[in-house]
Amino acid sequence: MIYPIVAFGHPVLKRKAKDVEVSQDLLAFIDDLYETMYAAKGVGLAAPQVGKGQRVFVVDGSPFAEDPENAVDSETLKTFKRAFINPVIVEESGEPWGFEEGCLSIPDIHANVIRHPNIVVHSVDEQGKPLVESFSGVPARIIQHEFDHIEGVLFTDRLQPLKKRLLKSKLNDIAKGNISTDYRMKFYLK
Numbered sequence: 001m002i003y004p005i006v007a008f009g010h011p012v013l014k015r016k017a018k019d020v021e022v023s024q025d026l027l028a029f030i031d032d033l034y035e036t037m038y039a040a041k042g043v044g045l046a047a048p049q050v051g052k053g054q055r056v057f058v059v060d061g062s063p064f065a066e067d068p069e070n071a072v073d074s075e076t077l078k079t080f081k082r083a084f085i086n087p088v089i090v091e092e093s094g095e096p097w098g099f100e101e102g103c104l105s106i107p108d109i110h111a112n113v114i115r116h117p118n119i120v121v122h123s124v125d126e127q128g129k130p131l132v133e134s135f136s137g138v139p140a141r142i143i144q145h146e147f148d149h150i151e152g153v154l155f156t157d158r159l160q161p162l163k164k165r166l167l168k169s170k171l172n173d174i175a176k177g178n179i180s181t182d183y184r185m186k187f188y189l190k
Helices: 026-040 066-077 136-152 159-176
Strands: 042-047 056-060 083-094 095-102 106-115 120-124 132-138
Touching: 026 042, 026 056, 026 083, 042 136, 056 136, 066 136, 083 136, 095 136, 106 136, 106 159, 120 136, 132 136
Parallel strands: none
Antiparallel strands: 042 056, 056 083, 083 120, 095 106, 120 132
């Protein structure tokens, strides 16, 4: 099932999501997240972005694999597709670096966001088995962006105050539904 993407301004995007139990319903929901992400041409999608306050997100970094700027991570990105259930980032390290980010819930806005290049994540797999994994480069960035969603943080929250002020009217337009996208969206203020 393809869900509408919840737009900036909806309260679910600002709430910390709750842990989930691995079940057949959750696995079906993960399939729906992938289907919704692909329909919107995204590289990641978190449950809050479809209106669900659950600690789960999916990623597929393969669209970034062909970008020459990501040559270092190209081989990893080609096969970087998976779901994260109840993830917790337990460590961030390395010299923070900037990368232009966008978000399906905030269409047509991109901005340079500073993040650490290396992370360690605790989560469970789709069978409920605990995992401890390390990620670096663009895959780490994708995970951090989606992890922010389940923590109630948007990439615009990480911008400098001046940049946020410059984007305020565009963000208000998104919240009110005064935008056009190639995918279905759900607006809180419309």
